[in-house]
Amino acid sequence: xxxRREVPCTVDLEMTHxxxxxxxxxxxVEVDPGDEVLVRNTPSRIAFGTTTTFESSAExxxxxxxxxxxxxxTGGTEIHELYEVGFEG
Numbered sequence: 634x635x636x637r638r639e640v641p642c643t644v645d646l647e648m649t650h651x652x653x654x655x656x657x658x659x660x661x662v663e664v665d666p667g668d669e670v671l672v673r674n675t676p677s678r679i680a681f682g683t684t685t686t687f688e689s690s691a692e693x694x695x696x697x698x699x700x701x702x703x704x705x706x707t708g709g710t711e712i713h714e715l716y717e718v719g720f721e722g
Contacts (some may be wrong), residue, residue, distance in 0.1 A: 636695045638662065640684030644675060647684040659691055667704040 645656040657672055664670060671692045679685055694703065 636697075638693045638695075640691055640693055641655065642672060642689055642691045643686060644672060644683075644689050645686045646676070646679050648679050648681055650682075654719065657691065659693065662693050664693065666698065667701040667702060669694040669696070 641660045643658045643660075645654075645658075647654050653673075657670065659670070671694075674688060674689050675692060676685075687689050
């Protein structure tokens with residue numbers, strides 16, 4: 634199985650007085666500790682007071698067994714899973 638996979642995703646961006654977030658829903662892929670996700674074709678900024686949702690694609694790179702174990706061990710007690718997520722404009 635390839636360690637890299639291109640998948641469709643839905644991106645939800647919000648920059649309002651109450652919320653500032655970027656949420657990505659990957660279609661058909663579960664992300665595990667240590668995996669890396671690069672979301673493609675995202676806007677570099679949105680206007681204040683705006684909420685937008687759009688379809689895009691993401692590259693998921695699976696962590697090696699060793700990296701996954703290190704992330705699990707060093708993740709701390711409060712954070713059970715760590716993800717490295719990047720956006721590409």
